[in-house]
Amino acid sequence: MRLSALSALTTALFLTGAALAGGAGAPATGSGQVQAATPAAVAAILRAAGYTVTMNPADPDKDPSMTIRLGDDQMDVWLSGCKAGTCARVTASSSWDYSDQGDLDTGVVNDWNANYYTQAYTYEGGYYLDSTMPLRGGYTAAALKAWMTDYLSDVRDYGAKLP
Incomplete structure (x- = not known):
């Protein structure tokens, strides 16, 4: 009897592992479940979290993108590594125009990158x-929302450090 219970447990663990490794069918959607890696799913989760999401016009030569707003905060968001409608990554980007200031302070950027996980850089007169x-x-939807909340916290902190 013990061998049979052990065998059933081993089979259950194997099947669970196969499902986690992608051996099962498409994941069910829901707030605590794995979400589809599509632009529409990402936009829907962010809208449900209270963000204003505007999908940018589709361009076959560019990654899908959207503009996200929450209060005074606005950022560009794009998905990359997309194949057959499923994407590998989502990236958020914010910028500050300092083109009228002359040379930019790369020390601020270097200090930020040494202490935070978000990536700071300068490009064409902007931070x-x-x-x-x-x-x-x-x-999960919770992970995407937490990522965006953490990112916006970093945006505020980074903006406060700029000259």
């Missing part, structure tokens, strides 16, 4: 802050 979340393999 930028990006963050990327992997979608491949699945993600």
Whole structure:
């Protein structure tokens, strides 16, 4: 009898592992479950979290993108590594225009990058802050919302450090 129970447990663990590794069918959607890695699913989760989401016009030569707003905060969001409608990553980007200031302070950027997970850089007269979340393999709505909340916290902190 013990061998049979052990065998059943081993089979259950094997099947659970296969499902987690992608051996099962498409994941069910829901707030605590794995979500589809599509632009529509990402936009829907962010809308449900209270963000205003505007999908940018589709362009076959570019990654799908959207503009996200929450109060005074606005950021560009794009998905990348997309194949057959499923995407591998989502990236948020914010910028501050300092083109009338002359040379930019790369020390601020270097200090930020040494202490935070978001990526700061300068480009064509502006400061930028990006963050990327992997979608491949699945993600939850809660994880996407937490990522965006953390990113916006970093955007405010980074903006306060700029000259």
